[in-house]
Amino acid sequence: MPDRPPKRGAVIVTGASRGIGAAVAVELETRGFGVWSLSRSGEAPAGRALRCDVTDEQALRDAFAAIASEGPIEALVSNAGVHASAPSRKLATAEYERVMALNATAVMTGAREVHPHLVRAGGGTIVNMGSFFDRMAVPYNLAYCASKAAVGAMTRCLAAEWATDRIRVINVAPGYVETALNRDFLAREDMRRYMESRVPLKRAGRPEEVARLVAALLSEDIPYLTGETIYVDASHAIAH
Ligand SMILES: NC(=O)c1ccc[n+]([C@@H]2O[C@H](COP(=O)([O-])OP(=O)(O)OC[C@H]3O[C@@H](n4cnc5c(N)ncnc54)[C@H](OP(=O)(O)O)[C@@H]3O)[C@@H](O)[C@H]2O)c1
Numbered sequence: 001m002p003d004r005p006p007k008r009g010a011v012i013v014t015g016a017s018r019g020i021g022a023a024v025a026v027e028l029e030t031r032g033f034g035v036w037s038l039s040r041s042g043e044a045p046a047g048r049a050l051r052c053d054v055t056d057e058q059a060l061r062d063a064f065a066a067i068a069s070e071g072p073i074e075a076l077v078s079n080a081g082v083h084a085s086a087p088s089r090k091l092a093t094a095e096y097e098r099v100m101a102l103n104a105t106a107v108m109t110g111a112r113e114v115h116p117h118l119v120r121a122g123g124g125t126i127v128n129m130g131s132f133f134d135r136m137a138v139p140y141n142l143a144y145c146a147s148k149a150a151v152g153a154m155t156r157c158l159a160a161e162w163a164t165d166r167i168r169v170i171n172v173a174p175g176y177v178e179t180a181l182n183r184d185f186l187a188r189e190d191m192r193r194y195m196e197s198r199v200p201l202k203r204a205g206r207p208e209e210v211a212r213l214v215a216a217l218l219s220e221d222i223p224y225l226t227g228e229t230i231y232v233d234a235s236h237a238i239a240h
Contacts, residue, residue, distance in 0.1 A: 009074040011076075020179065035047025038051075038080070073124065076110055091142060099143040111169070124166075126167065128170070129172055156227045166223070170227075170229075171229040172214055
């Protein structure tokens with residue numbers, strides 16, 4: 001386990017009550033980070049739990065202010081997200097907007113609202129949770145794919161804008177990762193065959209693998225690494 005460089009403050013992980021976010025919170029806590037776990041339920045397997053719907057701008061502001069009242073904030077991991085699928089010719093505008101509100105807009109508001117806290121701390125890191133779907137052609141996934149492409153675009157723009165504030169912004173884009181929610185889906189015979197034929201490693205990713213990447217990005221001091229989308233998909237999206 002790499003040594004953690006001397007650091008200053010808290011790391012906020014959104015959507016940390018389960019799945020990938022929970023694994024990120026556990027990994028960061030194991031490495032000695034001061035973790036705050038945000039979710040609507042307020043449950044948290046690691047870190048200090050805070051109930052917060054990240055699509056509610058005022059709730060987000062209040063949560064960040066409460067955390068900052070206890071000490072500086074050094075990083076935000078914008079992980080909370082939702083998946084939805086529908087045939088595009090029947091995709092309701094409200095459903096499209098529901099996906100965009102959490103997966104894209106809340107990534108923007110989270111970054112905007114944490115910015116003054118990171119500046120006050122002398123800089124910091126924002127890790128956004130994207131998806132390898134951001135560059136794939138996926139039937140019935142228009143809203144999800146659009147939202148994750150937006151995350152990549154926002155990551156690049158913010159990185160360019162806030163580099164002189166010493167704020168790095170990085171987009172971590174996982175492939176299929178087995179969590180409680182998609183375990184049954186991934187266990188389906190057609191999905192097992194698909195994964196074996198399309199994923200060079202012939203299996204889904206594990207939340208801990210994504211968590212280790214996020215923790216490595218926060219543990220290592222690499223100011224020149226910013227604006228990038230890092231795929232953690234065993235080459236699924238680029239394999240022939
Ligand atoms: N699993 C995959 O295969 C996969 C692949 C690529 C990318 N991703 C991305 O990775 C991230 C996590 O995915 P996951 O599979 O771990 O999802 P998950 O198991 O469904 O967990 C989602 C988390 O987000 C929280 N959440 C949902 N709505 C929220 C809101 N409005 N405000 C605050 N928290 C909210 C949930 O907690 P509460 O319900 O308590 O609020 C939960 O902690 C997402 O951005 C997803 O798009 C996942």
